[in-house]
Amino acid sequence: MQRYFLEAHAELGEHYTIAQKDDVHHIKNVMRQQVGDQCIINFMNGTMVVELTDIGNEVTVRAIDQLDIQTEMPISVTIASGLLKNDKYEWMIQKATELGAHSFIPFVSERTIVKVDEKKFQKKLERFEKIVKEAAEQSYRQIVPYVQFANSGKSLVKELEVFDHVLIAYEETAKTGETKSFTEAIKHIKHGDKVCVIFGPEGGLSETEIELFGGTTVGLGPRILRAETAPLYVLSAFSFHFELQ
Structure with a gap:
């Protein structure tokens, strides 16, 4: 599942906007994702699975699941x-x-x-x-x-x-x-x-x-x-x- 980054603190059930042009282009034209598809976003307070709810000049997503993972080095x-x-x-x-x-x-x-x-x-x-x-x-x-x-x-x-x-x-x-x-x-x-x-x-x-x-x-x-x-x-x-x- 494709991963992206957002500088925001997320809560389950809330909506967030992906506005960076490169990310929007990747979602729309490279991955060809549609409303209802899912991806993973690394927020400032954790990593979450999100569902795409709107795709236009920006992409709106809703946080639906918190992932309990740790991929960062402990130092x-x-x-x-x-x-x-x-x-x-x-x-x-x-x-x-x-x-x-x-x-x-x-x-x-x-x-x-x-x-x-x-x-x-x-x-x-x-x-x-x-x-x-x-x-x-x-x-x-x-x-x-x-x-x-x-x-x-x-x-x-x-x-x-x-x-x-x-x-x-x-x-x-x-x-x-x-x-x-x-x-x-x-x-x-x-x-x-x-x-x-x-x-x-x-x-x-x-x-x-x-x-x-x-x-x-x-x-x-x-x-x-x-x-x-x-x-x-x-x-x-x-x-x-x-x-x-």
Whole structure:
């Protein structure tokens, strides 16, 4: 059953309106749903089965059943990653959304190759948001991860205060053969904690940035991972530790 998101608190029996053009188009022209058909909506206070009661320029639905499901990771993981060239960043956030990331902070690192025009970057952010929304629907997420841009490492530091843990994936740690720091860091994380994991772009993070961020540096095993692969490794490890054991 197709899933959508609405920023509303729902009650059984009440009616709600889907107004977002992409969602209306998908319901009418892709899924070809009719009045009386059902779909699933993730509301702000839970996930519900709804019945379509009117289909026009907007779609009206009625909440008919509350679903007792939990598809979100028990910790909140934010991926702060230096912007990547070509479409690698888009690929990463799509897959990271499927793996349970709570939010993303793309930032301009000292070694970022991509040229960023902040005036034009808003369109890029809108594309990122669309990618994570579609990935969240496909993977049965109950929230849509948000994307917040930081135009420098110093700007990123200002965002780190809200987190319980800040981990820095540092390839130099892995190159020395260190393999226990990530495991040790996970042991200190509890259900409900907010975790930010920082990754560099192609070429990694500079020593200056490592000192600036002030978190715990961790290696991700004996192999050196690509910038777009490392966040997926971390999310998979978190999922195994917190969801599958």
